[in-house]
Amino acid sequence: MTRTNKSKKGITENILQFPSNRSKKLKKVLVAGGAGFLGSHLCELLLATDHDVICVDDLSTGRVENINHLFDLPNFAFRRHDVRSTLNVKVDAIFNFASPASPPAYQADPIGTLFTNIIGARNLLELARRRDATIVQASTSEVYGDPLVSPQREDYHGNVSPIGPRACYDEGKRCAETQFFDFHRLFGLKIKVARIFNTYGPRMRPDDGRVVSNFIVQALRNEPITIYGSGLQTRSFCYVDDLIGGFLKFLNTSPDVTGPINLGNPTELTMIDLAERIIRLTNSKSPIVHQLAAVDDPQRRRPDISLAAAQLGWRPYVDIEDGLLSTIAYFDRILRHAAANN
Numbered sequence: 001m002t003r004t005n006k007s008k009k010g011i012t013e014n015i016l017q018f019p020s021n022r023s024k025k026l027k028k029v030l031v032a033g034g035a036g037f038l039g040s041h042l043c044e045l046l047l048a049t050d051h052d053v054i055c056v057d058d059l060s061t062g063r064v065e066n067i068n069h070l071f072d073l074p075n076f077a078f079r080r081h082d083v084r085s086t087l088n089v090k091v092d093a094i095f096n097f098a099s100p101a102s103p104p105a106y107q108a109d110p111i112g113t114l115f116t117n118i119i120g121a122r123n124l125l126e127l128a129r130r131r132d133a134t135i136v137q138a139s140t141s142e143v144y145g146d147p148l149v150s151p152q153r154e155d156y157h158g159n160v161s162p163i164g165p166r167a168c169y170d171e172g173k174r175c176a177e178t179q180f181f182d183f184h185r186l187f188g189l190k191i192k193v194a195r196i197f198n199t200y201g202p203r204m205r206p207d208d209g210r211v212v213s214n215f216i217v218q219a220l221r222n223e224p225i226t227i228y229g230s231g232l233q234t235r236s237f238c239y240v241d242d243l244i245g246g247f248l249k250f251l252n253t254s255p256d257v258t259g260p261i262n263l264g265n266p267t268e269l270t271m272i273d274l275a276e277r278i279i280r281l282t283n284s285k286s287p288i289v290h291q292l293a294a295v296d297d298p299q300r301r302r303p304d305i306s307l308a309a310a311q312l313g314w315r316p317y318v319d320i321e322d323g324l325l326s327t328i329a330y331f332d333r334i335l336r337h338a339a340a341n342n
């Protein structure tokens with residue numbers, strides 16, 4: 001993986017200076033959705049910090065290429081499995097990353113998305129209960145919907161349409177959080193809920209459909225950069241290494257630290273600003289074109305990360321331009337490779 005020096009600093013600061021990450025108590029870890037963009041980085045980090053990893057994935061949006069380099073490691077195992085069906089494995093900890101995350105992907109099969117988030121979470125919670133395992137949920141800033149307050153703190157209850165095209169994902173994730181907290185209250189389950197804000201980096205798919213991958217691929221091909229709507233809507237982008245470091249820190253907190261905790265980078269950009277930066281960093285000739293706005297598209301998104309700072313000692317380190325350069329280098333490599341093989 002290509003990393004900038006600042007990115008390496010982020011990893012070092014957030015992970016290696018935290019000795020309890022080498023805890024032996026949570027040795028065997030299941031990563032549901034482990035062949036996806038974020039899940040594969042998490043598998044890598046868990047293996048690098050002395051854990052045994054069982055990666056479970058139905059490969060619907062994930063790819064074997066993301067984890068190919070891990071197959072030969074003795075402490076890594078992969079099982080192709082849909083979390084909507086029950087599973088039984090011996091584990092000390094579970095990360096639930098299993099869900100499509102890109103709007104085109106989750107809207108392509110809305111009922112499947114809803115049930116992956118509701119039934120999948122339920123199955124993993126039952127597994128955690130049987131094994132007395134800690135369970136960590138990859139929740140999302142989408143639980144805040146189109147927020148009426150900014151930045152978003154964890155005590156904001158959100159502004160979500162229950163009937164729009166994003167609802168299968170937003171309400172699925174909200175319901176998953178509900179189940180996590182009910183299992184915690186009813187059975188004393190050790191839960192940890194992280195709300196991830198837009199995260200980007202190497203291993204995103206070129207055809208994933210999210211904004212960073214779309215803009216970079218379009219810029220590298222000198223094709224028009226497609227801005228949906230005015231482009232004045234904002235997002236706050238976190239580099240993958242920073243985010244994954246936060247998850248490891250969260251895993252190793254005491255059981256009373258349940259979250260929800262926001263994990264994201266508070267630097268807020270408009271989509272026009274993002275497009276212009278990517279055009280500059282790729283030295284692209286792409287024009288910017290405006291297309292129809294997406295229905296129910298949140299207009300502002302920015303995390304308040306004071307809880308993550310206080311409870312995890314976490315903050316992001318990777319500057320947006322360093323993270324974009326690293327991601328551009330990744331896409332440049334895979335597009336060249338694809339072109340050479342055609």
Ligand code: NAD
Pocket residue numbers: 032033034035036037038039056057058059060061062063081082083084096097098099100101102116120138139140141195196197198199200
């Ligand atoms: P991704 O699509 O690359 O990864 C999701 C993984 O889950 C894929 O490998 C996919 O094959 C797997 N999966 C989907 N449905 C499954 C099922 N029913 N059974 C088993 N596996 C299944 O997306 P990502 O960006 O890596 O997101 C990972 C998690 O983080 C998701 O839960 C997503 O909601 C959450 N999240 C991501 C972001 C982000 O910006 N990347 C933001 C908020 C939340």
Ligand code: UDP
Pocket residue numbers: 102103198209210211212214215226227228229233235271294297298
């Ligand atoms: N977006 C865009 N052009 C694209 C893809 C997305 O302008 O080619 C916009 C989208 O409308 C949204 C923002 O970029 O306002 C972030 O979209 P993304 O799908 O990455 O994530 P999410 O909407 O889930 O935050």
